[in-house]
Amino acid sequence: MRGVFLKIYLAFMVTALVTTGVTLVMAAYYRQWSNDSINLIAPTGGYISAAELILQQGGEPLLLEWLLKFERHPSVSAYVFDAQGLSLLPNPPEAVVDYALSSESYNARISPLGRSEILVKAPIQNTEGRVYLLVVEFLHPLVVFNLPTYAGWGLLASFLIFAVWSLLLSGYLTRPVRYMQKTVRSFANGDWTARMDPRSLRRRDELGELSREFDHMAAYIERLIRDQKQLVSDVSHELRSPLARAVVALELARLDAVPDQEEHLDRIELETERLNDMIGDLLNMAKLETQHDHSHWxxxxxxxxxxxxxxxxxxxxxxxxxxxxxxxxxxxxxxxxxxxxxxxxxxxxxxxxxxxxxxxxxxxxxxxxxxxxxxxxxxxxxxxxxxxxxxxxxxxxxxxxxxxxxxxxxxxxxxxxxxxxxxxxxxxxxxxxxxxxxxxxxxxxxxxxx
CATH class of the missing domain: 3.30.565.10 (Histidine kinase-like ATPase, C-terminal domain)
Structure with a gap:
């Protein structure tokens, strides 16, 4: 039974883990499959206008100050690259540098599994006509939420919830089977009165139907065995009486027997004793089948x-x-x-x-x-x-x-x-x-x- 319970439990756990994995993948690609990424890109027009205005009014020093303040935003970052491809901010992310220096057009880049979920770039000019490149980075939500800690606690919580739920559900499904196994074992050991648990009989599913069918079968077998034992016992007892009369008649016949008849009378006596022994053995077997009282042991x-x-x-x-x-x-x-x-x-x-x-x-x-x-x-x-x-x-x-x-x-x-x-x-x-x-x-x- 442990095997069936373990198989059902593992089946639930595998299903739960697969469901969790599919959910995570769908959540990761949700922005790409929906219009949510467009909604996120929309505010970048304001960022571009603000950066160009600051650059024209205060030059690179004021723009750098604006970038440093912008960096404090939890989910959006901005980087500016000059005509030589150098970033005004130190140590920009590799994905940002790669996107800024790529030869592709000014299309947004969406990476649902990367640190930089959305990247948008646009050119800005100062008053002297010098061109800079502004790159706006929208960080992935899991990065903002501290991915290792978030994922670790999330997986642990999911595992514990699914483990407990699978345990309860597996126990519920296998409980009637365990009761059935216990009842069948008792029935096989000679307890003909063994029946299914009442809770199993009240079930409306296939297991409940199987429990009711077993009880019907057990009652039928119990009746057959009881009738068979009773028949053997009754027949054996009924045969004892004519045998006893035959023994008395045999002894009376010996009184009037001639010597030539003694051999035949001895044969009759031998066969009578054999039949009596067989009846005794049958009674002993019937008694063993019906005896369940061990109080005298x-x-x-x-x-x-x-x-x-x-x-x-x-x-x-x-x-x-x-x-x-x-x-x-x-x-x-x-x-x-x-x-x-x-x-x-x-x-x-x-x-x-x-x-x-x-x-x-x-x-x-x-x-x-x-x-x-x-x-x-x-x-x-x-x-x-x-x-x-x-x-x-x-x-x-x-x-x-x-x-x-x-x-x-x-x-x-x-x-x-x-x-x-x-x-x-x-x-x-x-x-x-x-x-x-x-x-x-x-x-x-x-x-x-x-």
Whole structure:
């Protein structure tokens, strides 16, 4: 968002500076493009008459005295050159000398960007018929006003005014976008009730229309997700009742079963347990989606949880090799110990199911980049690279590369999905990778500052 704000701000500033530059140029050339220069030249006739009269009455001394008094005028100066081209006043401006000695006619010279904005010359004679040249100089207004100081303060004032105005205007234009970004982020993090700011909804422009469309979309998605969760929960609960009756009926059937029927009854019991486990997993996933209450969360020692997971796994799989490596002084994370243990158990059981016979499942925990990193790795066949992300979705299995003969039921593809939901619920990340030496590796990063 800072990028959009900066672009809008710079666009306003560039526009303001260009406008200022164009205004200055137009102001500089204004006299040349208008009749204002003619109005300024008009009084020079009086200056010429006065200079010639003074020269005829008092000669050069009186004319020089008149020129010295004339020099005190803030915006008009007068210079007189004799027949040899020498000025009666010392150090005349170079532009005045150049104009006086030029071979051009007695036309006025206008220079909108020079010190001498307008120059006018005319011949004057004394009583002896000696010709002098009078040059009247109209100074540029910026020279009269002390150009460096005037321009410096003017540019500084313009910059400050445009900077503040551009800042306010940019903030006004990007404020609803910032509110929208905040709302979208909350919505993406699972807060389905997140809606746009009321001020954005009251706007009558395109941003207001976009805010109202987003609220409409968010309400529709919230309703869909709520209905979907409710459906999964209701169906799962409704299936529990017939399953419970099926288990009771199965036990009653065993009472009257003959030995040849035991194998079929055992198969029915196994499938019933699998279906019951799947329903339990679905309920857990639905609960994770709807649970936003963290009031029961506390600091959790993941090292202790991993110890318990490894102990349980060794009890369930006494012939498997399980290695646990914990860094010293592991910090605690803020979260739900029961959910985290469920996630670690699901990943560990998945690793035990797919690791090659005689190989180990390795678990480790250490601190990395302000996060607690937990790695669970098996030594199995791995997973195709294009399927790694899909494994974190419900009911996804990659049996073509991971299946082994004689292992029986492979699961429903919910274990890794539940682990993914648990880690995301704790504002963490989980990534599946193929180890370079073989096997699948689950990398879990849990933030330490939550």
């Amino acid at each position: 506390a600091l959790v020692d993941c090292g202790v949880i991993l110890d318990q997971v490894v102990e349980d796994a060794r009890f369930e799989h006494p012939d498997s090799l399980i290695h646990l490596t914990l860094a010293a002084d592991l910090p605690k994370v803020f979260g739900d110990a029961r959910l985290l243990m469920s996630a670690f158990e699901n990943i560990t059981r998945n690793a035990l199911l797919h690791t090659h016979s005689g190989t180990s499942v390795d678990l480790s925990a250490r601190v990395k980049d302000q996060s607690l990193r937990i790695v669970i790795r098996d030594h199995g066949p791995g997973v195709p690279e294009d399927k790694l992300t899909d494994l974190l979705r419900p009911f996804v299995r990659v049996e073509t590369s991971r299946a082994r003969l004689g292992e029986g039921h492979r699961g429903f593809g919910l274990g890794l999905a539940i682990a993914h939901r648990v880690v995301s619920h704790h504002r963490g990340q989980i990534e599946l990778k193929n180890h370079r030496e073989g096997g699948l590796m689950a990398v879990i990063d849990l933030p330490l500052d939550v």
